[in-house]
Amino acid sequence: xxxxxxxxxxxxxxxxxxxxxxxxxxxxxxxxxxxxxxxxxxxxxxxxxxxxxxxxxxxxxxxxxxxxxxxxxxxxxxxxxxxxxxxxxxxxxxxxxxxxxxxxxxxxxxxxxxxxxxxxxxxxxxxxxxxxxxxxxxxxxxxxxxxxxxxxxxxxxxxxxxxxxxxxxxxxxxxxxxxxxxxxxxxxxxxxxxxxxxxxxxxxxxxxxxxxxxxxxxxxxxxxxxxxxxxxxxxxxxxxxxxxxxxxxxxxxxxxxxxxxxxxxxxxxxxxxxxxxxxxxxxxxxxxxxxxxxxxxxxxxxxxxxxxxxxxxxxxxxxxxxxxxxxxxxxxxxxxxxxxxxxxxxxxxxxxxxxxxxxxxxxxxxxxxxxxxxxxxxxxxxxxxxxxxxxxxxxxxxxxxxxxxxxxxxxxxxxxxxxxxxxxxxxxxxxxxxxxxxxxxxxxxxxxxxxxxxxxxxxxxxxxx
Numbered sequence: 195x196x197x198x199x200x201x202x203x204x205x206x207x208x209x210x211x212x213x214x215x216x217x218x219x220x221x222x223x224x225x226x227x228x229x230x231x232x233x234x235x236x237x238x239x240x241x242x243x244x245x246x247x248x249x250x251x252x253x254x255x256x257x258x259x260x261x262x263x264x265x266x267x268x269x270x271x272x273x274x275x276x277x278x279x280x281x282x283x284x285x286x287x288x289x290x291x292x293x294x295x296x297x298x299x300x301x302x303x304x305x306x307x308x309x310x311x312x313x314x315x316x317x318x319x320x321x322x323x324x325x326x327x328x329x330x331x332x333x334x335x336x337x338x339x340x341x342x343x344x345x346x347x348x349x350x351x352x353x354x355x356x357x358x359x360x361x362x363x364x365x366x367x368x369x370x371x372x373x374x375x376x377x378x379x380x381x382x383x384x385x386x387x388x389x390x391x392x393x394x395x396x397x398x399x400x401x402x403x404x405x406x407x408x409x410x411x412x413x414x415x416x417x418x419x420x421x422x423x424x425x426x427x428x429x430x431x432x433x434x435x436x437x438x439x440x441x442x443x444x445x446x447x448x449x450x451x452x453x454x455x456x457x458x459x460x461x462x463x464x465x466x467x468x469x470x471x472x473x474x475x476x477x478x479x480x481x482x483x484x485x486x487x488x489x490x491x492x493x494x495x496x497x498x499x500x501x502x503x504x505x506x507x508x509x510x511x512x513x514x515x516x517x518x519x520x521x522x523x524x525x526x527x528x529x530x531x532x533x534x535x536x537x538x539x540x541x542x543x544x545x546x547x548x549x550x551x552x553x554x555x556x557x558x559x560x561x562x563x564x565x566x567x568x569x570x571x572x573x574x575x576x577x578x579x580x581x582x583x584x585x586x587x588x589x590x591x592x593x594x595x596x597x598x599x600x601x602x603x604x605x606x607x608x609x610x611x612x613x614x615x616x617x618x619x620x621x622x623x624x625x626x627x628x629x630x631x632x633x634x635x636x637x638x639x640x641x642x643x644x645x646x647x648x649x650x651x652x653x654x655x656x657x658x659x
Contacts, residue, residue, distance in 0.1 A: 217354050220413035221364045224292070225371025227406025228347045231299050231340035233379040234306075234399055235259050235333045241384065241477030241487075242392050243311045248326075250478060254603030256330055257474035257596075262337035264593035266345050270585035273345045286415030288350045293410050295343035300400045302335040307396035343406070348584045352572055353416035365572055366510055369565045373502045378402070381494030388487035447583055451574070454643050458574065461636040463590040465522075465567055468530045468629040469560060470595025472622070475602045479536065479619050483544040493546070493553050501554045505561025512562075513569055519641045522570050525563035526637045530630035532556040537623035540616045567591060 233239075240253045273291050277283065281290035309329045351368055355361035379399060387395040448455045480490050512521040535555040542548050571591070575583040602622070610618025 216412060217414070218363060218367050220409045221351060221354070221367040222371040223405050223409030223412070224347045224350065225368035226375045227296060227371075227403055227409060228340075228344050228368070229372035229375030230379060230399060230403055230406075231303065231336050231343075232260070232263070233376055234303060234383075234396065235337045235340070237473050237477050238379050238383055239311075239333065240474050241481065241490075242387070244478040244481045245392075246311050248311055250475070250603035250607055252326070252603070253478060254474050255600050256326075256333070257602070258600040259330065259334045259337045260596050260599075261593075262334065262341045263344065264589045264596045266341040267582065267586040267589040269342070270345050270582040273342065273585075274349070274582045285410065288346050288353070289410045289413060289415055291346040292343060292350070293407065295339045295346070296403050296406045296410075299336050299339035299343065300403045302332050302339065303396055303400035303403075305332040306336065307393045307400070310393060344588070345585045348572075348588070350413065350416060352575055352584065354413075361572060362510075362513070362569065365569050366506065366565070369506050369561075369568060370503070373506060373561060373564075374499075377494060377499050377502060381491045381498060384487035384491035385495070386491075388491070447574070447586070454640075457636070457640055457643060459587075459590050461633070461640050462567070462571065462587055463594050464629070464633045464636060465526065465591055466529065466563065467595040467598070467633070468533050468626045469563070470592065471599045471602060471626045471629070472533055472536065473595075473602075474599050475606055475619070475622065476536070478603070479540070482615055482619070483539070485544050485549065489546060489549070493550050497550050498553045498557045501557035502561040505558040505563075506565045508558070509562040509565035509569075513566065518566070518570050518573065519637075519644055521562075521566035523634070523637045523641055525566035526630065526633045528559045529563040529633070530627040531559040533623045533627035535559075537620045537627070540620035540623065 236257060240257070243253050243256070244250075277287050278290035278294050281293050284290070285293060306329060309325060309332060311329050312325050347368075351364050352361065355364050383395050383399060386398060451458055477490075509521050509525065512524055532555065535552040539548050539552040571584065571587040574587060606615075606618050606622045608618075609621045613621075
């Protein structure tokens with residue numbers, strides 16, 4: 195027992211020493227910067243638009259700007275194989291792309307704050323244009339810049355890890371920063387908006403992207419990324435380089451995982467679908483319940499914060515104790531609990547206690563499932579194609595849900611016909627929770643496949659060795 199306690203104490207000391215590492219702190223800040231824009235062009239934007247009286251179907255359709263996160267694999271090869279002019283020479287390939295994407299996202303957020311979601315015309319470059327059209331274009335720019343930042347931050351995280359244990363630590367640090375940013379843009383911003391308005395709130399959020407710039411200065415270019423750049427056989431603009439950038443990541447992925455590749459992609463693509471589909475309707479749902487910004491922001495920033503960190507920590511414990519596949523399977527079961535919690539709240543009404551309970555369930559479930567999926571996807575990439583392969587995997591995980599979520603507002607309005615609006619919401623949330631059934635089956639098949647591939651310790655080494 196004494197020896198076991200000593201090992202655990204030594205383990206904790208190693209973890210604490212790791213938390214003082216420069217790359218871990220940089221990863222925490224980069225995770226925060228990566229998580230800042232997504233709700234500002236997604237769920238939180240829906241709250242703002244609903245407060246301005248924008249219809250649910252318009253809110254749902256505008257959520258399609260988030261498809262940029264699902265299509266990022268299309269330009270990930272450029273990020274993988276080319277340098278940003280000037281910035282790439284000064285900071286390196288990964289950090290140069292980080293700075294460019296952060297600057298573009300911040301400027302477009304300021305533009306959204308100035309334009310605002312409202313009806314009527316707006317004069318742009320001497321032309322009269324609809325406010326919502328200009329606003330939507332700026333939101334799209336934010337989404338594309340943010341998706342580009344995600345590509346390069348994920349590549350930096352994987353390439354900076356010197357071992358699988360450090361990759362786990364960097365993944366947890368990234369998830370902590372990312373989830374903190376989600377709480378800022380999903381909770382704190384509502385409290386700020388209730389006092390100083392939405393325009394100032396978005397300008398503050400744009401300024402907070404400066405933490406990402408600080409992280410870039412603090413970070414170092416990963417050694418493995420430098421080696422990959424030096425070993426790049428042909429420039430991107432040559433036929434060979436273009437083939438390697440576009441086709442190489444797919445060839446390597448299918449070569450590594452063979453017949454299981456399609457099962458992996460199917461499980462990943464369906465894993466968070468239930469969560470994505472309800473996303474655009476969450477904040478409009480709070481507005482239609484009668485909850486104000488102060489209540490939503492206070493609960494999310496207190497109970498929601500604790501519940502999110504609990505979900506991330508629980509996923510880490512399960513991964514360490516029983517493995518990544520066990521965490522992935524548990525997350526598939528927990529994920530749709532968010533949807534059921536919303537359905538329950540639609541049934542019981544807008545009490546503060548009920549809202550706190552629903553937020554606790556939602557944040558634990560999403561924190562656990564998100565961390566488990568990131569850890570699993572990070573283990574599937576190959577050096578040399580890190581950015582493209584991870585972008586491909588994260589695109590597969592987001593694409594189906596983000597394609598369907600554009601119809602979420604129209605679906606709620608349809609379900610509410612002949613019923614109250616809250617009954618329409620409840621049916622919508624229950625229906626989306628049922629999407630978890632095929633996800634659990636796919637993850638179970640994935641676990642069985644991995645178990646068959648695992649070597650049998652009792653069998654000894656293969657013959658001929």
